[in-house]
Amino acid sequence: MRTQKQARRFGARASVLVLGLVAAGAVIAPASPASAAVPGLVRVTATSVSNSTDFHSTTATCPAGKVLTGTGYELNGVTGEGVVDDFRPNGGVAAAPTAVTVGAYESDATALNWSATAYAICANPLPGLVRASTVGASNSLDFRSVVANCPVGKVLTGAGYELNGVTGEGIVDDFRPNGGPATAPTSAASGAYEEDVFAGNWSDTAYAICATA
Numbered sequence: 001m002r003t004q005k006q007a008r009r010f011g012a013r014a015s016v017l018v019l020g021l022v023a024a025g026a027v028i029a030p031a032s033p034a035s036a037a038v039p040g041l042v043r044v045t046a047t048s049v050s051n052s053t054d055f056h057s058t059t060a061t062c063p064a065g066k067v068l069t070g071t072g073y074e075l076n077g078v079t080g081e082g083v084v085d086d087f088r089p090n091g092g093v094a095a096a097p098t099a100v101t102v103g104a105y106e107s108d109a110t111a112l113n114w115s116a117t118a119y120a121i122c123a124n125p126l127p128g129l130v131r132a133s134t135v136g137a138s139n140s141l142d143f144r145s146v147v148a149n150c151p152v153g154k155v156l157t158g159a160g161y162e163l164n165g166v167t168g169e170g171i172v173d174d175f176r177p178n179g180g181p182a183t184a185p186t187s188a189a190s191g192a193y194e195e196d197v198f199a200g201n202w203s204d205t206a207y208a209i210c211a212t213a
Helices: 004-025
Strands: 042-047 055-061 067-076 082-089 099-106 115-123 130-135 143-149 154-164 170-177 187-194 203-212
Touching (some): 067 099, 067 203, 082 170, 082 203, 099 115, 143 203, 154 170, 187 203
Antiparallel strands (some): 055 099, 067 115, 082 099, 082 154, 130 203
C-alpha cells in the first residue's frame, strides 16, 4: 500500500513534467502580438541507457551556434518508481545556456529496465540570454522552497531545478513560473518535500533561463 507521501510524489512528478514543458513553451507562444517569432527554434533529445541501475543521467545539447531557451524531461519504463533529482540547464549569469542535464533516481527499488530523456528547446542566439540560479538553505526540514529571479530587464523563457544531497529521497512538489495572461514571467519557483523521513541535510536549487525583454 502506498503511503500518503508516496501518493503525493506521483502527483508531484506529473506536475513537474507539465510545468517544465509549460515553462519551455513560453518562448513558442509570445505574450504580445507585437512579439517576434523565436528564430531557428528546434527541439533536441537525449536518452540515457536503459537498465535497472538506481541512477540515470543524460544531457541534451543544442546544435552548434544555438542556445537553450526551454527544457523538458521524460522517464521511460519506470512506472512511477523514479524521481527526477536533477533538471539542470548549464550556463550562468554571464554565459548563455546551451544544454540541459536530467538525472533521476529510483524512489523505491525496482528490477525494471528504465531510462531518462532530456529535451532541449534551442534557438538562434537571443539578446541577453543567461541562466540565473538560487540555492536554498541546507538542512533536514521536510519541505523547502526557493525562487530564481531573472536579472532586471529580462524575462523568463525556461526553468530547471536541482535537489542537492537527498539522492532520491526528495520530491519536487512545486515547479512554477510566475507571470500571467498579461504579465511576462520573470522568475521560477521550486519547492520540494522529503519522500520519506530523511535525517540528512539537503537543499533545493532553482534555475531560471532569462532573455532581454
